[in-house]
Amino acid sequence: MSNKRKCDTSKFQIVKRFIESLGYRVKCEEDVEDSFFPYQKLILIKKRLNKEAQLFYLLHELGHLIIHINSLKWKHENIQYTIDHHVTRDLEITALWQTSVLAEEHEAWKNGKAISYQLCLEINLDKYHKLWSESICEYINDAHEKLNAKK
Numbered sequence: 001m002s003n004k005r006k007c008d009t010s011k012f013q014i015v016k017r018f019i020e021s022l023g024y025r026v027k028c029e030e031d032v033e034d035s036f037f038p039y040q041k042l043i044l045i046k047k048r049l050n051k052e053a054q055l056f057y058l059l060h061e062l063g064h065l066i067i068h069i070n071s072l073k074w075k076h077e078n079i080q081y082t083i084d085h086h087v088t089r090d091l092e093i094t095a096l097w098q099t100s101v102l103a104e105e106h107e108a109w110k111n112g113k114a115i116s117y118q119l120c121l122e123i124n125l126d127k128y129h130k131l132w133s134e135s136i137c138e139y140i141n142d143a144h145e146k147l148n149a150k151k
């Protein structure tokens with residue numbers, strides 16, 4: 001294992017332990033999508049060869065966890081919290097819903113960056129920002145498709 005990879009693996013463990021200290025579990029598996037399950041207190045991370053990307057997605061999911069912990073504040077400042085709703089097709093094709101999803105995704109990446117500073121992780125910010133923006137653009141494309149499909 002290269003030094004860099006080893007380093008990203010140990011950073012992953014630091015973030016994982018931090019999440020566990022908040023009372024949540026982290027599972028890293030082959031055939032899963034990166035996701036956060038607030039009521040099961042669980043974060044799933046897809047196992048990757050690229051350990052740096054794996055670390056970045058863990059930071060992002062932790063970002064969702066932080067939104068959840070502060071969901072009262074979130075609801076006060078934003079349109080709605082998507083976790084509170086059962087997703088239906090009718091809901092998905094609303095601008096309110098798509099804007100809420102985008103706001104949460106953006107906030108989760110932002111929180112992940114803030115936590116990396118708090119944990120003194122020294123991540124590659126250019127790469128983190130690239131993944132952040134690419135991920136947001138995927139959500140924008142998805143929103144575009146869903147909102148146009150209703151016409």
Ligand SMILES: [Zn+2]
Pocket residue numbers: 060064105108
């Ligand atoms: Zn997300």
